[in-house]
Structure formats: structure tokens, C-alpha cells
Amino acid sequence: MVWDPPVLRLLDQRQLPARVEELVCRTPEEVGEAIRSLAVRGAPAIGMAAAFGLVLGARRIGKTDPDRFRRELQQVADMLAATRPTAVNLFWALRRMMARADALLSAGTEAVVAGLEEEALAIAREDAEVNRRIGLAGADLIRDGDGVLTYCNTGALATAAYGTALGVIRIAHEQGKRFTVYACETRPVLQGARLTAWELLQEGIDGVLITDNMAGHLMQQGRIQMVVVGADRIAANGDTANKIGTYTMAVLARAHGIPFYVASPLSTIDMELASGEAIPIEERNPAEVTHIRGVPVAPEGIRVYNPAFDVTPHAYITGIITEKGIVRPPFTEGLARLFAS
Amino acid sequence: MVWDPPVLRLLDQRQLPARVEELVCRTPEEVGEAIRSLAVRGAPAIGMAAAFGLVLGARRIGKTDPDRFRRELQQVADMLAATRPTAVNLFWALRRMMARADALLSAGTEAVVAGLEEEALAIAREDAEVNRRIGLAGADLIRDGDGVLTYCNTGALATAAYGTALGVIRIAHEQGKRFTVYACETRPVLQGARLTAWELLQEGIDGVLITDNMAGHLMQQGRIQMVVVGADRIAANGDTANKIGTYTMAVLARAHGIPFYVASPLSTIDMELASGEAIPIEERNPAEVTHIRGVPVAPEGIRVYNPAFDVTPHAYITGIITEKGIVRPPFTEGLARLFAS
Numbered sequence: 285m286v287w288d289p290p291v292l293r294l295l296d297q298r299q300l301p302a303r304v305e306e307l308v309c310r311t312p313e314e315v316g317e318a319i320r321s322l323a324v325r326g327a328p329a330i331g332m333a334a335a336f337g338l339v340l341g342a343r344r345i346g347k348t349d350p351d352r353f354r355r356e357l358q359q360v361a362d363m364l365a366a367t368r369p370t371a372v373n374l375f376w377a378l379r380r381m382m383a384r385a386d387a388l389l390s391a392g393t394e395a396v397v398a399g400l401e402e403e404a405l406a407i408a409r410e411d412a413e414v415n416r417r418i419g420l421a422g423a424d425l426i427r428d429g430d431g432v433l434t435y436c437n438t439g440a441l442a443t444a445a446y447g448t449a450l451g452v453i454r455i456a457h458e459q460g461k462r463f464t465v466y467a468c469e470t471r472p473v474l475q476g477a478r479l480t481a482w483e484l485l486q487e488g489i490d491g492v493l494i495t496d497n498m499a500g501h502l503m504q505q506g507r508i509q510m511v512v513v514g515a516d517r518i519a520a521n522g523d524t525a526n527k528i529g530t531y532t533m534a535v536l537a538r539a540h541g542i543p544f545y546v547a548s549p550l551s552t553i554d555m556e557l558a559s560g561e562a563i564p565i566e567e568r569n570p571a572e573v574t575h576i577r578g579v580p581v582a583p584e585g586i587r588v589y590n591p592a593f594d595v596t597p598h599a600y601i602t603g604i605i606t607e608k609g610i611v612r613p614p615f616t617e618g619l620a621r622l623f624a625s
Numbered sequence: 626m627v628w629d630p631p632v633l634r635l636l637d638q639r640q641l642p643a644r645v646e647e648l649v650c651r652t653p654e655e656v657g658e659a660i661r662s663l664a665v666r667g668a669p670a671i672g673m674a675a676a677f678g679l680v681l682g683a684r685r686i687g688k689t690d691p692d693r694f695r696r697e698l699q700q701v702a703d704m705l706a707a708t709r710p711t712a713v714n715l716f717w718a719l720r721r722m723m724a725r726a727d728a729l730l731s732a733g734t735e736a737v738v739a740g741l742e743e744e745a746l747a748i749a750r751e752d753a754e755v756n757r758r759i760g761l762a763g764a765d766l767i768r769d770g771d772g773v774l775t776y777c778n779t780g781a782l783a784t785a786a787y788g789t790a791l792g793v794i795r796i797a798h799e800q801g802k803r804f805t806v807y808a809c810e811t812r813p814v815l816q817g818a819r820l821t822a823w824e825l826l827q828e829g830i831d832g833v834l835i836t837d838n839m840a841g842h843l844m845q846q847g848r849i850q851m852v853v854v855g856a857d858r859i860a861a862n863g864d865t866a867n868k869i870g871t872y873t874m875a876v877l878a879r880a881h882g883i884p885f886y887v888a889s890p891l892s893t894i895d896m897e898l899a900s901g902e903a904i905p906i907e908e909r910n911p912a913e914v915t916h917i918r919g920v921p922v923a924p925e926g927i928r929v930y931n932p933a934f935d936v937t938p939h940a941y942i943t944g945i946i947t948e949k950g951i952v953r954p955p956f957t958e959g960l961a962r963l964f965a966s
Contacts, residue, residue, distance in 0.1 A: 301924035466930075469914070469923070471812060471836035477915070477923040485924055492928045495812035495914055497837040497870025501935035504872060529838025531845060532877060539876045573810070573836055574818070576917045581815050583642035586822040587833045589807075594842035 285324070285332055285444070287405060290343060292336045296323045297441055297475075301482040312341040312360045319367040319374075322473060326442020327516045327552050328411050331373030334364045335404035338381045342397045353393045357385055369564045370525055370593045371516040372554045377407055411444035414549045417607035419446055419455030422512065422547055425605075426456040430463040430509040433499060436470045436527035437479035438514030438547065448547040449512040450483060452605060457489045465491045466508065468499060470527060472572040472590065496529050503540040511537045512605075515548040522598030522615025523560025524548075528591050534600035543602040550606055555623055560595035568592050626665070626673055626785070628746065631684060633677045637664045638782055638816075642823040653682040653701045660708040660715075663814060667783020668857045668893050669752050672714030675705045676745035679722045683738045694734045698726055710905045711866055711934045712857040713895045718748055752785035755890045758948035760787055760796030763853065763888055766946075767797040771804040771850040774840060777811045777868035778820035779855030779888065789888040790853040791824060793946060798830045806832045807849065809840060811868060813913040813931065837870050844881040852878045853946075856889040863939030863956025864901025865889075869932050875941035884943040891947055896964055901936035909933050 286293040292315060296307040307323050309315045315337030318324050324333045341360030345353055361378045368374060381403055388399040426432055432453060439450035446454055453465055465484060470476035477493055484491030494502065502508050511533055517525040524530070524546050537544040557563065570588035574580060582588075604611045604618075608625070611618035627634040633656060637648040648664050650656045656678030659665045665674045682701030686694055702719045709715060722744055729740040767773055773794060780791035787795055794806055806825055811817035818834055825832030835843065843849050852874055858866040865871070865887050878885040898904065911929035915921060923929075945952045945959075949966065952959035 302921060468838075469812070471810070471838055474922050481927040482924045485926055490928075492930050493914060493923055494930050495837070495869070497809075497812055497873050498930065498932065498935075500873030500876055501869060501932060502930075504935070528836070528842060532838050532841030532873065535841050535877055535880045536873060539880065573834060577920045577922060579918045579920050580643060581918060582810070582818040582834055583823040583826050585826055587831075589833050589835050589839065589843075591839065591842060594839075594845070 285329065285408070287336055292333065292340065294318055294324050294333065295441065297325060297479060298323050300478050309337070309340070311344065312337040312364060315340065316364050316367045325475070326437060327371035327373040327514065328443040328448070328549060329441070330368065330371050331377035331551065332404070332408050332411060332444060334374050335377045335381050335407050337364050338378065339400045339404050342400050345393070347393055350389050350393065353396065354385070354389060358382070368566060370566050373551050376551045380407065408444045411549065412446065414607040415443050415446035415448060415451045416455070418448055418547050418549065418605055419451035421607070421609050422452030422545065422605040423456040423459055425510060425545065426452070426461055426463055427509070428462050431466060431502070431507045432463055433466045433468065433502070433508045433511045433533065434480065435468045435476065435513045435530055435533055437475040437483070439480060439483040441479050441483065442514065448514040448549065450480065452512055452547050453489065454487060457487065463490070465489055466502060467491055467493050468496045468529070469493060470529065471496055475527070499533055500536045503536055503542060508542055510543050510545065512545045512547055515546050515552050516593055517563050518546065518548060518553045518604065519557040519560045519563065520555045520616060520619055521559050522601055522604060522613070522619065524596045524601060525560060525563040525565070525593045526596065528594050531594040531596045534596040538600050544600055545603050545605055546601055547605040550608065550622065553619060555619070560597065563595055565594070566592040626670065626749070628677055633674065633681065635659055635665050635674065636782065638666055638820060639664050641819050650678070650681070652685065653678040653705060656681065657705050657708045666816070667778060668712035668714040668855065669784040669789070669890060670782070671709065671712050672718035672892065673745070673749050673752060673785060675715050676718045676722050676748050678705050679719065680741045680745050683741050686734070688734055691730050691734065694737065695726070695730060699723070710907050714892050717892045721748065749785045752890065753787065755948040756784050756787035756789060756792045759789055759888050759890065759946055760792035762948070762950050763793030763886065763946040764797040764800055766851060766886065767793070767802055767804055768850070769803050772807060772843070772848045773804055774807045774809065774843070774849045774852045774874065775821065776809045776817065776854045776871055776874055778816040778824070780821060780824040782820050782824065783855065789855040789890065791821065793853055793888050794830065795828060798828065804831070806830055807843060808832055808834050809837045809870070810834060811870065812837055816868070840874055841877045844877055844883060849883055851884050851886065853886045853888055856887050856893050857934055858904050859887070859889060859894045859945065860898040860901045860904065861896045861957060861960055862900050863942055863945060863954070863960065865937045865942060866901060866904040866906070866934045867937065869935050872935040872937045875937040879941055885941055886944050886946055887942055888946040891949065891963065894960060896960070901938065904936055906935070907933040
């Protein structure tokens with residue numbers, strides 16, 4: 285993601301790995317559509333893109349009276365917030381941006397536009413730094429010879445840099461550890477096959493692609509020593525919403541006595557939610573299931589269920605790897621302490 | 626599958642559901658290739674196809690001295706047996722056919738050819754009858770309002786008629802029960818999406834297609850009351866080899882207290898194997914994972930693991946539904962009793 289005023293340049297993740305194609309967003313609506321269509325995805329990346337989308341909106345509103353500016357900026361923020369319901373970073377980033385706007389409004393709308401640009405760049409810069417810290421905190425968990433299972437894409441494509449779960453893997457690799465990463469393809473959108481496999485190859489990390497339904501078989505054979513996944517929203521008690529199928533991996537890990545870690549920045553933790561039950565789960569287009577890269581794989585007329593996320597109860601989670609260290613159960617206390625410190 | 630001498634006509638399952646296309650096999654080698662390439666699949670269907678393949682071989686050998694006939698017939702049987710390693714019905718059918726040949730050899734090779742044709746037709750006829758009995762034995766397990774999860778394709782396409790796990794579902798539907806079938810798409814070859822969804826639509830059974838990684842989420846929500854799957858080989862202790870991902874479904878079912886049934890004819894039970902550990906697991910072409918219907922979904926150069934089956938230990942299985950009724954734990958005793966009766 286490159287902020288290149290007056291445009292935001294995105295790597296179009298829908299085209300990967302077949303084509304490395306840039307998507308140029310000139311308006312907040314184009315950014316919104318990029319988020320909705322999964323051209324940009326991954327909780328932290330969605331937050332960043334929305335922040336820059338709001339900057340595009342602020343620039344477009346331009347010089348006008350503060351009340352009108354505030355009102356129109358809120359409309360842009362609402363439009364961006366409505367693109368996807370589950371990942372909390374989207375709302376977190378927009379709230380942070382609007383707070384900055386409010387703080388500067390008395391200084392004039394030009395100051396707000398400049399301040400918003402600064403804030404969006406800060407969000408991106410901080411995310412890269414946060415990822416590095418998550419990676420450092422989690423890398424110790426990986427030992428030479430381990431098989432590490434990961435899910436969906438949580439790498440540089442989903443964040444500002446490094447990644448969350450893939451950041452842990454990347455830092456362990458930088459530290460010279462030798463281990464194998466099993467990447468679940470992650471149906472229906474295949475973020476694992478298309479994006480994680482691509483990032484692993486780019487980084488020279490030993491990776492093996494599997495279909496999601498092979499995870500149990502691999503664990504049964506003793507090939508997996510650790511599972512590490514990202515998160516789209518974590519409740520105050522540690523319940524974690526993440527890509528559909530994450531819960532299945534957690535149940536499998538528990539049945540095989542394998543530690544199951546969630547790697548996530550604090551910005552993904554929603555302390556206002558007591559538990560995961562209230563996390564809204566996005567249901568997406570059935571065509572994502574019935575068609576793969578445009579090719580039909582199911583008969584016309586079949587009913588489809590396509591939830592984009594599921595919620596893993598905290599009892600299945602060994603630890604949450606954050607930029608402030610690894611939180612272990614009981615999570616309600618551990619997470620509260622983290623936010624208080 | 627239609628025996629239409631001098632050819633065997635198969636519905637080419639690789640093309641479904643996009644195209645309903647017939648594959649005409651004129652030689653045992655063409656039948657072998659149809660099995661290897663998954664044009665015909667499903668443990669009972671593979672056994673039947675191999676039996677008819679052997680008939681094509683016997684007809685081609687024609688009139689010759691008995692020793693030479695026996696030798697050449699064995700070569701055809703060996704070729705057919707080498708097409709796929711896991712499903713035991715293949716070996717069972719070929720053994721049964723060769724026994725019939727041996728019994729008739731003294732009566733001349735023409736008698737053998739006629740006898741083999743009779744035997745292959747008997748295998749097909751018996752499979753249809755066996756499926757109906759499996760369906761009747763298992764249908765009682767399904768109650769009005771249930772959510773029934775099934776895996777891979779175990780229907781009319783995989784057998785002579787009705788199917789095994791799908792036969793249970795079909796008979797329950799014929800009995801007027803109202804329930805919903807959740808069909809897992811079954812990566813990598815998508816037998817669930819392409820074949821089971823198609824059969825459910827054809828039969829007017831209420832079906833919902835899901836990706837394999839959604840099964841845990843559905844169970845967590847209380848939407849699944851029963852899992853029923855087929856089998857490729859069952860050991861004497863009940864350990865069951867079936868399509869990759871079956872073990873994952875069994876672990877999930879156990880974690881949610883949901884009964885997990887295997888529907889299978891006795892011909893799939895390999896009483897010579899004490900446990901599932903010795904069942905050979907076929908590893909197939911990585912392209913099945915990296916390409917879907919010919920379209921690449923992963924970057925070139927990524928390593929792939931592609932086992933076609935996994936083994937579900939008997940401890941995860943609630944019951945095995947056979948043509949002689951439902952066997953429940955302890956399976957070693959129950960299965961032995963079944964074969965003795």
C-alpha cells in the first residue's frame with residue numbers, strides 16, 4: 285500500500301499470484317470498493333486503507349466551513365465503515381482519524397486535511413513497528429525442526445509490513461531457524477494458496493501448501509508442533525473472530541495437544557465486547573463458493589452458506605501474541621492489564 | 626455405469642456438473658485410465674468398473690489354451706489393481722472375478738468369458754441391492770429437522786445405485802423425512818461440490834453446499850445433528866480410510882458430541898487388516914491442489930502435500946452402517962460376528 289498523493293496505490297490481491305497488478309484509488313469510494321471486493325484485505329491493511337480513504341475524502345471536501353466539513357467527513361467515514369462488518373481495525377482506524385479531525389477543526393479545514401494525512405501515515409508506520417514487535421515476541425515459540433501451521437494470509441499483504449502470524453514466522457526465519465510452514469489454502473477465497481504461498485516463496489521460507497481439510501491428517505501424523513493465526517476481532521475475554529475455518533483448526537489443535545496462538549496488534553482487540561458471541565459475522569456472496577477464479581465448480585441452483593469468519597472461544601487459545609508480549613489465560617485479566625499499562 | 630458389450634459406458638465424473646458426458650471404454654487399459662484419472666471414482670464404483678474391465682480383457686484374449694488365458698487374464702487384473710492403492714473394493718472385485726475364472730477354466734475359455742460377464746453383472750446388481758439395505762438400515766438415524774453433514778460423494782455416481790452415505794440420506798428422503806444435508810465441497814477434487822450437490826439437486830433433497838473449513842463453525846452453531854460418510858477401506862477393528870478430510874470431520878464431531886457414522890458395504894471391510902495403520906494412502910498429483918478445473922490458484926514452485934485419503938481411528942466412529950445392519954463398538958467383535966453370520 286503506497287500513499288502517493290493524490291492517490292492511494294494498492295497491490296490488487298484479487299489478481300495474485302497470477303498477476304501483480306496495481307490498483308489506483310482516487311476517491312474514498314474507490315477505496316471502499318477495494319475493501320469490499322477484497323482487492324485489499326487483512327484486518328490491519330483494511331484499517332490503513334480506510335484511513336487513507338478518509339484523507340482522500342477530506343482533500344475532496346476541501347475548504348469549506350467547519351460544520352459542513354465535519355458533516356461531510358463523517359459521511360465518508362460512515363461509507364468506509366460500512367464496507368465490511370467483522371474486522372475491528374476498520375472502525376478503530378476511522379475512530380482515530382475522526383478524533384484527530386475533531387481536535388484540529390478549530391484550526392481550519394486545511395489543518396484538518398494535513399493532520400489526517402499525518403495520522404494515516406502514522407497508522408501505517410506504527411503498524412509496521414507493531415508487526416515487528418509481534419514477530420519478535422512470537423518468534424521464540426518456534427523451534428528448529430518444527431512444523432508450523434498457519435491459516436489465511438496474515439503477511440505483508442494483510443498489514444503494513446512483516447505481518448502478524450506470518451510476521452512471527454518471518455522473524456523466526458530471519459533469526460536463522462529452520463522449520464516448515466504448512467499453509468492452509470483457505471477456501472473459499474484461497475488467501476493461503478494465492479497470497480501466503482506467494483509470500484513464503486518471496487521470502488525463501490520453506491512452505492508446503494495444503495487444502496484446509498488436510499490439517500487434521502497432518503496433526504495426526506505428528507507433523508505440526510504449533511498453529512499460529514491472525515485475527516479480525518478479539519473480544520475482551522480473548523474470543524477471536526478470524527477467517528472461516530480458524531475454529532476448526534483450533535478444535536483440531538486441542539484434540540492433538542498442539543499449542544494454538546493468535547498473533548494480533550492491540551488495535552484488533554475490541555475491549556468493548558465482553559465475549560465473541562456479539563461479533564457480527566459477514567456472510568458473503570455464494571459465488572465465492574460455487575465459482576473459483578470465475579470457473580463454476582458446483583451445479584447451478586445449489587444453496588450455499590458462506591460465512592467469512594468464525595469465532596474461536598478463548599478456551600482453545602494458548603496465547604495471544606501482541607506488540608506488548610504474549611498474553612496467556614486468563615485472558616480477561618491479561619488483556620485488561622495490557623490496555624492499562 | 627452401463628455394460629453395453631463390447632463396451633463399458635461411464636458417466637465422465639471429471640466433467641460434472643458442467644457437462645454430462647459419456648466415456649466409452651473399449652479396452653481394460655481404457656478402464657484402468659478412467660479409474661486412475663477419476664473419471665470413475667467411489668470405492669464400489671471402482672470395483673465394478675474393474676470387474677467389467679476384466680471382462681473386456683477376457684474377451685480380447687479370446688480363445689486360447691487355458692494356461693495362457695489364465696496368465697494373460699492375471700496380467701490384466703494386475704494392471705487394473707495397480708490403478709489406485711487405497712480402496713479395497715478394487716482388489717475385492719478382482720479377486721472375486723479371478724476366483725470365478727479359475728472355477729470355470731477347465732470348461733474352456735469361452736465359458737470363462739461368459740462366466741466373468743455374469744460375475745461382473747452380479748457384482749453390480751448386488752451393489753445396488755446392498756446400497757438399498759444400507760440405506761434402510763441407516764435411514765432411521767435421521768430425524769425430522771436434522772442437519773446431516775456428509776463428505777465427498779457417496780451417491781449413485783460412486784456406486785451401482787443409491788449410494789452408501791448418500792443412500793442413507795436418499796432412503797430417509799424417500800420415507801418423507803424433512804431434513805437438511807450439508808455437503809462439504811471436498812477439496813482438492815471437489816467431489817462434494819461437483820457430484821454430491823448435483824445428486825442432491827437431481828433428487829430434490831434440501832442441500833446446502835459449504836467449504837470443508839465451515840464444518841466446525843456449523844457444528845458450533847448447533848446446526849449439525851449427525852455426520853455420515855462413506856469409506857474406501859475399513860480395517861477389522863473399524864479404523865476407516867476415506868477421502869482426505871474425513872478424519873477432521875470425525876474430530877470435530879467428537880468435540881461437539883455429534884454422532885459420526887460410516888456407511889459401507891461389507892466389500893469395503895478388509896478383515897485381513899488388523900488396524901488402519903497399514904492402509905496405504907495414495908498421494909496424488911500436486912496440480913490437484915495448485916490448479917482448480919485447470920485454473921492456477923497458487924504460485925508456481927510452491928511445495929504441495931496431497932494425500933487422497935486419511936484414516937479415522939475407530940474410537941471416533943459411532944457406528945458402521947452395513948447391509949447387515951449397524952455395527953457399534955466394540956467393532957473388532959461386531960465386524961467379526963457380521964462376517965461369521
